[in-house]
Amino acid sequence: MRRLVPVFILLVIAPAVAELLLGDIPLNTALLPTFLFDIALYGTGAVLIREIARRRNLGFARIMMLAFAYGLLEEGIATQSLFNPHFPGLNLGTYGMVLGVNWVWAPYVLGLHSVWSITLPIFLTELMFPKRRTDPWLKRVGMWTNGVIYILALTGTVFLYLHLTDFCASPVLLACVLLVAIVIILFALRSSASSTRAVAVPGSKNAPSPWVACVTALLGGAVLFGTHELFPTVLSAPAVVPFLVDLAIIVLVATLISRWIKCRNWGNAHALALASGALLNTVIFGFFIASGETNSVFHAVLSAAAIGLLAMLNWRR
Secondary structure (H helix, E strand, O other): OHHHHHHHHHHHHHHHHHHHOOOOOOOOOOHHHHHHHHHHHHHHHHHHHHHHHHHOOOOHHHHHHHHHHHHHHHHHHHOOOOOOOOOOOOOOOOOOEEOOEEOOHHHHHHHHHHHHHHHHHHHHHHHHOHHHOOOOOOOHHHHHHHHHHHHHHHHHHHHHHHHHHOOOOOHHHHHHHHHHHHHHHHHHHOOOHHHHOOOOOOOOOOOOOHHHHHHHHHHHHHHHHHHHHHOOOOOOOOOHHHHHHHHHHHHHHHHHHHHHOOOOOOOHHHHHHHHHHHHHHHHHHHHHHOOOHHHHHHHHHHHHHHHHHHHHHHHHO
């Protein structure tokens, strides 16, 4: 059973970061069943991606690709929030809708899944178990069991949102999303065994300090979260503005990180700093999303736990 402890922690951390810490699940009688269902969806998805990546020696860039495909399946196929102009709680209407796709919502929610739902929880969990960081945590039976639970949860989400929203996107849009997700998955897994095992040669330049990495992740995430919160309810502008802002910040941060990780002195301190900056975004913006005194106090407790986790990981580093 001790062998499965990292799996259980990742099952919990993934929905905790993606939903609970962001303030999307209020403190009421529905919290436990909602969180358990999110474990079956987010948690098993994160475990599945992590186990595939470690078996194929994939880096975190490839993990993010798989996480992006995960987001496409959830938001494009299961909930269909990418296409529904009246998606519950979103209130965007036709703002940003072009060719049946909401291009204002898509960068935010897919970025959220790519980083906060999957990649960040995997990274944090692996830091808790440094000696088993690159090892698979599940055997074949566990992999199949986890995969089946994920598929059942994804299928259940499809029927749940069809019932809740009474909305179904056109078969063309659904087929396009499925095709794009499959192409991304195949591209992420296409590396040959030799290339995935190749050792990166450090560059000649020095990476910036961990504080710069932390602030970059914090500000980059703040722009992504802030754009979602400000447009169009607070700031009125054509939908192309928030889309281009999100696209620009995603490209900028991804470019900086891709350059930094090739520097000769890039190490765990820098990577943990990036993760800390990203996690602090959910801590901060969760206070804007959590409504009411009870939920604010609840979020404060969760935030203290998240900061405590970061402090522990920095102390152990």
